[in-house]
Amino acid sequence: MVQPYKHEPFTDFTEEENQKEYLKGLQTVNSYLGCDYDLVIGGEKIATEAKIISLNPANKQEVIGRVSKANRELAERAMQAAVEAFKTWRKTKPEMRADVLFKAAAILRRRKAEFSALLTKEAGKPWREADADAAEAIDFLEYYGRQMLLHKDGVPVQSRPNEFNRYDYIPLGVGIIISPWNFPLAIMAGTAVAAIVAGNTVLLKPASATPIVAAKFVEIMEEAGLPAGVLNFVPGSGAEVGDYLVDHKDTRFISFTGSREVGIRIYERASKVNDGQIWLKRVIAEMGGKDTMVVDSEADLELAAQSIVASSFGFAGQKCSACSRVIVVEDVYDQVLERVIELTKGLTVADPASITTFMGPVIDENAYQKIMEYIEIGKQEGRLVAGGTGDSSKGYFIQPTVFADLDPKARIMQEEIFGPVVGFSKAKTFDEAIEMANNTEYGLTGAVVTKNRYHMEKAREDFHVGNLYFNRGCTGAIVGYQPFGGFNMSGTDSKAGGPDYLLLHMQAKTTSEQF
Structure with missing residues (x-):
C-alpha cells in the first residue's frame, strides 16, 4: 500500500526556536562561502579551470562559490555516462528508485534550515520565500516517489479468452534537465527526480546564477544512494553545453523551465532529427507567464x-x-x-x-x-x-x-x-x-x-x-494540491506536482500473450 502524501509544512518564524534554527543555517552557509564545486560525471568529480562564479545578489562582492564549467567534450562524456547507466537503472525496481527519493527527502528535511539559508544567500530569497522553496523540494521528492509506486504496475486493459494483455510504462532514456534560478532548489530538484524515479538517467544543467544549490542537492542524491551515472552534474553555458545536449542524437527528452524565448528555441531545436537519432524528442517546458x-x-x-x-x-x-x-x-x-x-x-x-x-x-x-x-x-x-x-x-x-x-x-x-x-x-x-x-x-x-x-x-x-x-x-x-503548469506560451501544458506528470517521462508499452 502506498503511504498517503502529506505536504511539508512551512516553518513558523514567529517561534523563537525556528528563528534560531534559520540563523544557525545561515552560519553553516557562511562557513562554506567561496568554496569550489566539481562537475559530477558518471560518479567521478571533475574540476575545470573555467568556473561559474556565483554571487550574492544582495551583496555582489560576496562570492557564494565557484562551480566548474563543462564544455562540449565533458558534456559528451556525461552523455555517454548517462547512456551506459540507463542500461541498468531502467531495470531497477520502481520501489528502489522511490526509496532513493524518500531518503533524499529525509536528508533535505534535516538540513532544511541550511538549504533555506543557502537560497537566501544565492538567490536573494527572504526567509519565508526560501523556506517555501525548500518545502516544495521535499514535497516533490515525497510526491513523485509515491506516484511512481502507483504507476509501477501500469494500467489494467481488457483481455479476451485465451489471451492476457498488459499496458505498462517504461522509461524514455537520457533526459536533459535545464533548471531555472528563481526556484533553484524546488524546480531543479523536482524536474530532476521526476525523470530519475521514472527510470531515466539525466544530465542536470542548472541556471548559472544559482549553481551552488544544485551542487549541494547532487551531494544529497549521492548520499541517498543514487548510483553513479544516473544524475550527471554539468553546469555550463547555454550556447555551448545547452545547445549541444539539446541537439544530441542520444537525448530522448528535454525538461526545461525558463523564459519564453529560450523555451521556443529549445522546442525548435529539439524538433530536428539529427544523424543517428531514431526517435522524436519529447519536450517538457514551462516558459513563464503574464x-x-x-x-x-x-x-x-x-x-x-x-x-x-x-x-x-x-x-x-x-x-x-x-x-x-x-x-x-x-x-x-x-x-x-x-x-x-x-x-x-x-x-x-x-x-x-x-x-x-x-x-x-x-x-x-x-x-x-x-x-x-x-x-x-x-x-x-x-x-x-x-x-x-x-x-x-x-x-x-x-x-x-x-x-x-x-x-x-x-x-x-x-x-x-x-x-x-x-x-x-x-x-x-x-x-x-x-x-x-x-x-x-x-x-x-x-x-x-x-x-x-x-x-x-x-x-x-x-x-x-x-x-x-x-x-x-x-x-x-x-505539490499534489494545485498541480502547476499553463497554456499557450506558458509551456507544454505539463502539470508539475500532478498525477500525470511522471507519465511525461515514460512511454506506454502494450504486451499481449496468446494462451
Whole structure:
C-alpha cells in the first residue's frame, strides 16, 4: 500500500526556536562561502579551470562559490555516462528508485534550515520565500516517489479468452534537465527526480546564477544512494553545453523551465532529427507567464489588495506565477488601487538575511537593467503611483512598483518583466475584465476575487489559464494540491506536482500473450 502524501509544512518564524534554527543555517552557509564545486560525471568529480562564479545578489562582492564549467567534450562524456547507466537503472525496481527519493527527502528535511539559508544567500530569497522553496523540494521528492509506486504496475486493459494483455510504462532514456534560478532548489530538484524515479538517467544543467544549490542537492542524491551515472552534474553555458545536449542524437527528452524565448528555441531545436537519432524528442517546458488578478465589484476589497501585493512582490516578482496585471471593475477601481499603494509603500526592501525583510534583491545586473528599462516604459504608458526607483550600488534592489490607468495592450501589461512591477487597468464590467485578462499570449496563473458565484463559474469556464485561484493570490501552488503548469506560451501544458506528470517521462508499452 502506498503511504498517503502529506505536504511539508512551512516553518513558523514567529517561534523563537525556528528563528534560531534559520540563523544557525545561515552560519553553516557562511562557513562554506567561496568554496569550489566539481562537475559530477558518471560518479567521478571533475574540476575545470573555467568556473561559474556565483554571487550574492544582495551583496555582489560576496562570492557564494565557484562551480566548474563543462564544455562540449565533458558534456559528451556525461552523455555517454548517462547512456551506459540507463542500461541498468531502467531495470531497477520502481520501489528502489522511490526509496532513493524518500531518503533524499529525509536528508533535505534535516538540513532544511541550511538549504533555506543557502537560497537566501544565492538567490536573494527572504526567509519565508526560501523556506517555501525548500518545502516544495521535499514535497516533490515525497510526491513523485509515491506516484511512481502507483504507476509501477501500469494500467489494467481488457483481455479476451485465451489471451492476457498488459499496458505498462517504461522509461524514455537520457533526459536533459535545464533548471531555472528563481526556484533553484524546488524546480531543479523536482524536474530532476521526476525523470530519475521514472527510470531515466539525466544530465542536470542548472541556471548559472544559482549553481551552488544544485551542487549541494547532487551531494544529497549521492548520499541517498543514487548510483553513479544516473544524475550527471554539468553546469555550463547555454550556447555551448545547452545547445549541444539539446541537439544530441542520444537525448530522448528535454525538461526545461525558463523564459519564453529560450523555451521556443529549445522546442525548435529539439524538433530536428539529427544523424543517428531514431526517435522524436519529447519536450517538457514551462516558459513563464503574464499573470492577471481580476477584482470584481462584488469582492472583499481588503482581501483583494493584500493578495495583489503578496502575489506581485513576493520574491521581488521573480516568479512565473507572479501577479503583474490587475484588472479591476471600475466601481471599486480607486478603492483597490489606493489600498494597494498604501500596502506597497509599507513593504521592507533590504538584505533578505534579515527576518524583517519582505522583499530582497532581483537576481543580477541583467535583470536589474531590464526591469529598470521597463519601469521607464511604464512611465510613458501609465501613471506611476508607487516605487519606480532602484539602487544597484551594493546589491540589485528595486522598489516595488505600481502603475495605474494602463491600456491592457500596453507593453508592461503584455510583456513578461519578471520583477517587482504590477500594472492596473480598469474594466467596465466583469465580462470585460475576463476578456482583458485573456488578452495575452500566456496562460499560466490567474486569480479572481469575487463574492458572485455566477462570476466564479464564468471565470472557471472562460479565464484561460492552467492554474486559476478564487479569493486568494495567484502564486503559491502546492505539490499534489494545485498541480502547476499553463497554456499557450506558458509551456507544454505539463502539470508539475500532478498525477500525470511522471507519465511525461515514460512511454506506454502494450504486451499481449496468446494462451
